[in-house]
Amino acid sequence: MTLLDLTPRPAARPANDHLPVAIIGAGPVGLAAAAHLLRRGIDFVVLEAGDTVGAAVRSWGHTRLFSPWRHLVDPVAQALLEERGWTLERPDRAPTGAELVEGYLEPLAAVPGIAARLRLGVAVSDVARDGMDRTRTRGRAGAPFVVRTRDASGEVADATYRAVVDASGTYLTPNSLASNGLTLPGLADVADRVLPALPDVLGRDRDTFAGRHTTVVGAGHSAANTVLALAALARDVPGTRVTWAIRTATPDRVTASDEDGLPGRASLGARARRAVADGRVTLLDGFETVGARRDGDAVELVGRRGGDVVAHRTDLVVNATGFRPDLSPYREIRLDVDEVVEAPRRLAPLIDPNEHSCGTVEPHGYRELAHPEQGVFIVGMKAYGRAPTFLLKTGYEQVRSVVAWIAGDVAAAQAIELVLPATGVCSTDDGGCC
Template identity: 45%
Template sequence: MSAAPALPVVIIGAGPVGLAAAAHLSDRGLPALVLEAGQGAGTAVHEWAHVRLFSTWGEVVDPAAEKLLAPTGWRKPDAGTYPSGGDWIENYLQPLADALGDQVRYDVRVTGVSRAGRDRIVDTDRETQPFVVYVQHADDREERILAAAVIDASGTWALPSPAGGSGLPALGERAAADRISYRVPDLTDSAVRARYAGKRTAVIGSGASAFTALSSLAELARSQDGTDTKAVWVLRRGISGSTFGGGDADQLPARGALGLAAKAAVDDGHAEAVTGFRTEAVEGSANGRLVLVAEDGRRLEAVDELIVLTGFRPDLSFLSEVRLRLDERLQAPVELAPLIDPNQHSCGTVYPHGHRELSHPDSGVYLVGMKSYGRAPTFLAMTGYEQVRSVTAALAGDAEAADRVELVLPETGVCGGSGLFDTADTSQAATESCCAPVAQQPIQLVTASPGSASAPGSCCNA
């Protein structure tokens, strides 16, 4: 009688880190099953396909994935060039998913994870039970899949943080949803361009996504069809010399250039900055525009549109029946949280980490990639690739490889905000919670009534 087939390691999400995990498992001869809610690889990346990464091709291709792709005739793009999100999908993520074949399933949404026959309360024989993953298909059909382990690489893209300074939606924010975007707009799209051309737009946020939006709006303002386009940059804290990142000192040069482009938007008068403004309400005005109101009662001049780029949050709802140990602030694994805490973590590298920092009380369940960072910033794709290399080695029983560090990250020369797959801001606090030896630069401030915007302050105590 033949032995029952081994249960697969279920991977949630066919993004860069999830697919890399599948490639590493394949390299070790372990069965993997990738469950993707979207219709193709990199569903979240599709939503920012127009945005260029500030990491090069050489930094966003996983070695095990490259090995898997080689027999298919795939050719790695020039390692020194910078892909857009769309390039990343077309020239790497979808080919990788295709190479994994039927190990990747699309249009299936994970709705729950548990131990088979054991809710989170039950101790008896818990560790001997396989995981059970509940999924819902696009046609509403439900299915249960048994798994040897679960790697959650679903990211945080689906849950953007709100405009409200308290972490909850501002009063009136939901009612104004048709005038608010939580994504960097694609101004190459004619319909999107028309939405912002000649309009006054408030941008809330302080990381790479905000830089991208500000520089894009400034470029629109400089164009023929963008006359009178204006941006108001709303920051919750003060401005210091490190607000725009490391500039020429950043060892991720494209990220440094992005900060400098945002600074140019301010210096050229295409964007005005309001500091110390924590949004309490979004009110409608008599002419149909939006008025932002701060917790201290200040009111900004009315705007036509609002772009909220204050970070993202992990969806933990479908993990309610597994035992996780998460930091109470960051919602990241407790062993990882001190390494990435934006309240304490200063500029430079995040120490490479693996299965030990990512482990939970339910052995065999791992949160990886952006999901592992919870609400914290500074995530790089390379970090996620190192995570899954270590985790898959541990699942294969290769303790030596699992504990070995194989990643050297570049010194960033900048505080926080590397963002989602090296592009988007994930925390308003990121660039404002640590100090960098960057000379303070003058910046144009706009006054909010009543009272005035706070003056630029030290990054350390803002």
């Protein structure tokens, strides 16, 4: 394995200093990176695949975050906003995703120095070194990065950058419904009955679920949120039923969280436990999904349970099995990724869900996020790979350190400026955050 030179210095030779930094993703961590670069006077471009900032957050905007406002706002971004008259109101209240976008991300994106550098509706498909594939070494460190994008019309464009900060997240790349991680056999035949994690059960998607039997697959906090919403809908609409399918023996990783330092998450676990105990939610435990098939207007999930192959009939399926990073744009980039959680190799032991909860993850920055390809950083939820329950405060510390490295600020890059709240156990199947 290639040893990394982790000496803080500009991410490119002086010949590339005139080029901007590419930030991929205009969510909370991507816009925080923009704020830090703006404060340091380093040029950048924010590339966002969605039509708006915070596009992924808007998808689950009805969901309330676990963390209060004071943990959700980056300090440098806050200073930029306050210069324009913005104030952080009710810092101890946990907002919904929609409130986070409207009250924080949209005002931050409107800061002139950021707004002028924001490109919406452009998806990044590839990253490479200019003029060379991953096999070429001579002159590699001095070559700028090429980022290829595709817009809604299909037009492809290449542009060069001095560094790349990928904060694109994982929401659009969910884990498979199949317990072995491969594409679920039969999925194509039932795809119209499978919904993504965190649907708006009591709002936008109410008519989809009302009067139907829904099976939520997954044992994490995202699954518990949806299970509870469906249980609430069942009180109001006859015929509405909910089954919670998990491959473990119990959902303890989400329900046994009474000591969680984030009260919202502790409450979620307690409520989910009660919903199962009082029969409002049917628990299908020890169910390892191996296939799916159409049964008239219904779906049959085929699984192994207690050594037997069984079929579970349902009207709808919600895939709440967690998320994984899309690393396909980096085929020509030299990454060093842990083979288990798909996080940067130095970060992986710190976030291993078998050993750590959110609150026991040590503060980390550019050193843990570095790759053999110097100048490429994957940050935010995507940096955690398949590990669960990312906190935004962690992402803000990541970009603070990374931007300091890009600027060549040794002291700031190496400093630790983060204190995390104590948290309970994080579910290995969870994709929740914040």
